[in-house]
Amino acid sequence: MTDITADTATGASAYAAAYEQSITDPDAFWLDAARDIDWTTPPTRAVDGSRAPFYSWFPGAELNTCYNAVDRHVEAGRGDQPAYIWDSAVTGTTETITYSQLQEQVAAFAGALAAEGVSKGDRVVIYMPMVPRAAIAMLACARLGAVHSVVFGGFAAPELAIRIDDARPKVLVTSHGGIEPTRKVPYFPMVTKALELSSHTPSTVIVAPRHTEFPDETLPETPGVTWSYWDDVVVDVSPADPVPVAATDPLYILYTSGTTGMPKGVVRDNGGHAVALAWSMWNIYGIRPGDVWWTASDVGWVVGHSYIIYAPLLVGATSVIYEGKPVGTPDAGAFWRVASQHGVSALFTAPTAVRAIRKEDPEGSEVAKYDLSAMHTLFCAGERLDPHTHQWATNVLGKPVVDNWWQTETGWPIASNLRGLDPMPLKAGSPTVPVPGYDLVVLDGQGNELPAGEEGNLAIRLPMAPGTLAGLWNDDERFLSSYMSAFPGYYSTGDGGYIDSDGYVFVMGRTDDVINVAGHRLSTGSMEAVIAKHPAVAEAAVIGVRDELKGQRPVGYVVLKAGEVRDPEQLRAELVEMVRQEIGAVATFRDCTVVQGLPKTRSGKILRKTMRQIADGQSDVPVPSTIEDPAVLDALAPFLRGEK
Ligand code: COA
Ligand code: AMP
Numbered sequence: 033m034t035d036i037t038a039d040t041a042t043g044a045s046a047y048a049a050a051y052e053q054s055i056t057d058p059d060a061f062w063l064d065a066a067r068d069i070d071w072t073t074p075p076t077r078a079v080d081g082s083r084a085p086f087y088s089w090f091p092g093a094e095l096n097t098c099y100n101a102v103d104r105h106v107e108a109g110r111g112d113q114p115a116y117i118w119d120s121a122v123t124g125t126t127e128t129i130t131y132s133q134l135q136e137q138v139a140a141f142a143g144a145l146a147a148e149g150v151s152k153g154d155r156v157v158i159y160m161p162m163v164p165r166a167a168i169a170m171l172a173c174a175r176l177g178a179v180h181s182v183v184f185g186g187f188a189a190p191e192l193a194i195r196i197d198d199a200r201p202k203v204l205v206t207s208h209g210g211i212e213p214t215r216k217v218p219y220f221p222m223v224t225k226a227l228e229l230s231s232h233t234p235s236t237v238i239v240a241p242r243h244t245e246f247p248d249e250t251l252p253e254t255p256g257v258t259w260s261y262w263d264d265v266v267v268d269v270s271p272a273d274p275v276p277v278a279a280t281d282p283l284y285i286l287y288t289s290g291t292t293g294m295p296k297g298v299v300r301d302n303g304g305h306a307v308a309l310a311w312s313m314w315n316i317y318g319i320r321p322g323d324v325w326w327t328a329s330d331v332g333w334v335v336g337h338s339y340i341i342y343a344p345l346l347v348g349a350t351s352v353i354y355e356g357k358p359v360g361t362p363d364a365g366a367f368w369r370v371a372s373q374h375g376v377s378a379l380f381t382a383p384t385a386v387r388a389i390r391k392e393d394p395e396g397s398e399v400a401k402y403d404l405s406a407m408h409t410l411f412c413a414g415e416r417l418d419p420h421t422h423q424w425a426t427n428v429l430g431k432p433v434v435d436n437w438w439q440t441e442t443g444w445p446i447a448s449n450l451r452g453l454d455p456m457p458l459k460a461g462s463p464t465v466p467v468p469g470y471d472l473v474v475l476d477g478q479g480n481e482l483p484a485g486e487e488g489n490l491a492i493r494l495p496m497a498p499g500t501l502a503g504l505w506n507d508d509e510r511f512l513s514s515y516m517s518a519f520p521g522y523y524s525t526g527d528g529g530y531i532d533s534d535g536y537v538f539v540m541g542r543t544d545d546v547i548n549v550a551g552h553r554l555s556t557g558s559m560e561a562v563i564a565k566h567p568a569v570a571e572a573a574v575i576g577v578r579d580e581l582k583g584q585r586p587v588g589y590v591v592l593k594a595g596e597v598r599d600p601e602q603l604r605a606e607l608v609e610m611v612r613q614e615i616g617a618v619a620t621f622r623d624c625t626v627v628q629g630l631p632k633t634r635s636g637k638i639l640r641k642t643m644r645q646i647a648d649g650q651s652d653v654p655v656p657s658t659i660e661d662p663a664v665l666d667a668l669a670p671f672l673r674g675e676k
């Protein structure tokens with residue numbers, strides 16, 4: 033267990049006591065936290081390890097997540113308070129939805145889903161831009177006990193098809209399209225193509241229209257599917273009441289990138305999720321009921337699920353839904369404009385967004401144009417908050433900038449500075465300390481715990497905190513092999529790092545082939561699989577190299593088949609287009625070089641880590657002794673270093 037006691041440099045006694053109890057007596061700690069949730073059957077136990085390493089939370093208890101996020105606040109007199117404020121910088125629109133209005137709209141849409149045959153346990157795929165109806169669709173599923181699976185709008189048709197086939201939804205909810213600063217992204221071609229590619233077919237597609245932005249689109253016709261507009265399906269339906277579900281029943285599936293092309297369907301439960309997220313809002317983020325909170329992310333990512341849609345509403349706060357970018361919609365003052373206009377108490381975004389603002393406005397002169405007096409903190413997550421960015425944001429805002437480290441799998445922070453529970457001194461480059469519930473350790477390759485300051489694999493002793501993944505959808509084996517087998521008794525995070533002698537955590541990056549581009553988690557393996565389909569390509573490696581703005585960017589190296597001669601620029605353009613078509617623009621795949629060979633171990637594994645280290649300009653990169661032919665690496669090195 034991490035050694036943080038009252039007399040360490042942090043002086044963090046409230047934290048130390050909470051952390052200690054959460055690890056030594058998780059039942060007492062989390063049953064106490066569970067009192068902030070309304071249950072139809074209250075829990076009597078917190079953690080259930082009878083199927084370890086599959087842990088579940090609050091066995092025997094029942095609740096409805098939507099009731100906790102919406103109805104109970106109306107009943108408590110918050111009906112007229114804004115639940116969501118939609119601020120669409122790309123359309124110049126703002127809209128406020130109060131808790132009462134939200135209750136009405138969610139109940140109506142849940143009624144419409146029920147009329148389409150959706151009930152408890154059924155899946156609904158949601159492929160939506162950043163509009164309030166994305167949130168309403170998610171909450172409507174939760175109301176029925178149905179399981180939503182939101183797919184990020186930047187993914188192309190084949191990625192949507194993979195998720196449709198895995199989740200097997202009864203209904204797909206979509207829209208006319210999304211709006212990027214430089215172009216409109218129509219969804220109908222993507223959805224119809226995905227339906228063509230998938231073997232499973234949902235019976236209904238419901239479209240939240242954007243007639244003004246997409247005036248020429250008409251509803252498609254696809255075999256076996258009824259396409260309807262949202263506004264039509266809610267007419268004359270009976271509003272649906274919240275359906276109590278088991279705390280252990282799934283609330284959603286969120287697919288995330290693994291090391292192979294097939295994404296992992298992270299399953300989130302209802303009870304643990306509600307308790308953990310509600311606990312986090314005050315203890316981690318310092319947010320109280322009635323505060324205005326803004327997470328500038330996308331509903332397609334876990335940060336969007338947890339901190340745009342669910343957590344702020346679980347505690348009766350107001351959540352801003354922003355459709356826009358940090359820059360270009362229209363300028364680098366966009367975030368400060370939104371924060372001041374809506375009286376935001378705390379803003380949560382990805383470091384990339386801060387770097388994008390810094391690039392356009394290095395002096396931070398846009399900040400001075402807006403009244404940010406309501407804002408107490410800037411939170412960052414999604415990728416490492418590098419010390420330079422941390423320092424810049426702290427200087428220009430004059431407010432604490434707080435990093436927090438977590439993953440799709442955990443659903444909420446593993447490490448943070450706990451702003452409500454016990455604020456601690458900030459150290460640039462560190463997300464501070466393990467959050468109560470997470471027994472975080474650093475392990476060497478053999479699973480031995482490493483002392484303070486030594487870098488290794490960040491792992492969490494089981495059980496993890498409530499709200500963390502309950503499993504992978506329909507794939508227990510992959511759950512075990514991905515997370516539980518490297519270090520038995522621990523969850524392996526896939527991140528490397530260390531914990532210093534003050535107990536501060538430093539997360540240095542992934543230890544696998546997952547990369548993080550602009551706060552978006554991507555699989556190099558899936559890009560390699562796409563590139564390898566090109567008729568001229570014999571083999572390919574994609575690595576994530578350091579990028580000033582986006583943290584990392586994918587770069588491909590391809591070996592051509594014997595006898596193939598291609599114009600390098602033409603080939604690059606073809607491969608880039610293939611990745612855009614197969615994975616989506618979000619892959620940000622732009623660089624690709626033809627090389628003579630790829631360095632491999634004697635068992636045929638490409639030495640991607642060694643390649644990445646050279647490309648990142650590291651000196652004295654150790655060459656594994658298992659390398660098959662060192663000459664191949666020597667020949668490739670100038671390409672990796674950008675000298676050729
Ligand atoms: N729908 C369709 N396309 C999308 C999309 C969406 N929801 N989101 C991104 N894309 C497209 C972009 O238009 C871009 O396309 P292009 O190659 O044709 O220009 C491509 O995907 C890459 O997008 P991105 O990596 O976001 O780059 P960008 O240059 O458009 O924007 C930033 C850069 C830094 C402004 C942007 O990445 C950002 O705001 N990042 C914050 C990330 C974040 O919130 N992460 C969530 C975790 S907290
Ligand atoms: P995702 O599942 O998309 O949230 O991505 C999770 C991964 O992003 C983690 O495994 C880390 O590699 C990285 N990550 C997220 N937040 C941080 C952070 N605060 N510091 C360092 N890395 C982070």
